[in-house]
Amino acid sequence: MTCELCHGDGGVVLWQNGLCRVVSVDEPGLPGFLRVILNRHAREMTDLDEGDRAAFMAVVFGVEAHARRCLEPDKMNLASLGNLTPHLHWHVIPRWRDDRHFPGPVWAPARHDAPVPAGRVAACAAMTSSLAAALGPVR
Amino acid sequence: MTCELCHGDGGVVLWQNGLCRVVSVDEPGLPGFLRVILNRHAREMTDLDEGDRAAFMAVVFGVEAHARRCLEPDKMNLASLGNLTPHLHWHVIPRWRDDRHFPGPVWAPARHDAPVPAGRVAACAAMTSSLAAALGPVR
Secondary structure: OOOHHHHOOOOEEEEEOOOEEEEEOOOOOOOOOEEEEEOOOOOOHHHOOHHHHHHHHHHHHHHHHHHHHHHOOOEEEEEEOOOOOOOOEEEEEEEOOOOOOOOOOOOOOOOOOOOOOHHHHHHHHHHHHHHHHHHHHHO | OOOHHHHOOOOEEEEEOOOEEEEEOOOOOOOOOEEEEEOOOOOOHHHOOHHHHHHHHHHHHHHHHHHHHHHOOOEEEEEEOOOOOOOOEEEEEEEOOOOOOOOOOOOOOOOOOOOOOHHHHHHHHHHHHHHHHHHHHHO
16 A cells, blocks of 8 residues: 555645655644654654654644744644554644634534634744744754 | 642553653543653643653653553554643553544544454553553653
């Protein structure tokens, strides 16, 4: 079976280094949803050596820090699941009390379908635009 | 509002150090589900300094490594969500192709309710029993 994250970017690439890339993904109702994807194929965090694991997590936390600075969300959610696509990738998801799934995880059924406030959509766009500059030092 | 993870253990404590504790939680249909909970109250990973963040993640990855060694699950899932309980805690969840939610996240609706194989229940009990010895060096 071909791996979609080995053979494709998995989203719009916002930043990358030799180890991993950060992509934005278009998840309806969840603006600002980013993923940090390992470039090479590996299945679990404990398949990486300690150096790569720490470097990969530093990018995840760098993305979280940038999203928090730009968006001041009510909570950040981080997850490495990969049941369907067992190629290491982290979901980095800003959450708001009024988002569709809150306080449930984004994978739980939506609780309502109210539109996302326009200001938040704009702030998320600005966050993704400024991510590469913010992550510069992690490289 | 009182924080339930400041005022309670959050499960059966299997191991702890000055920073965090590992607890087993009784999630129906999901044997081997563990949580790593920060002892003090903090909301986001990026609220921790780098040293505590790395030490906390080392425990999360130590738990993952132990669960994999003991259980050989089809996938490991890791998540820090905390929308309902914004006190840092990681879900460390061994997943199997035949578990109730697979390949969905455990927070998605169950796909079936077949019983967990008895051998897996026993293996998970052995995994939790041996966790403290396995994590010893992390302390």
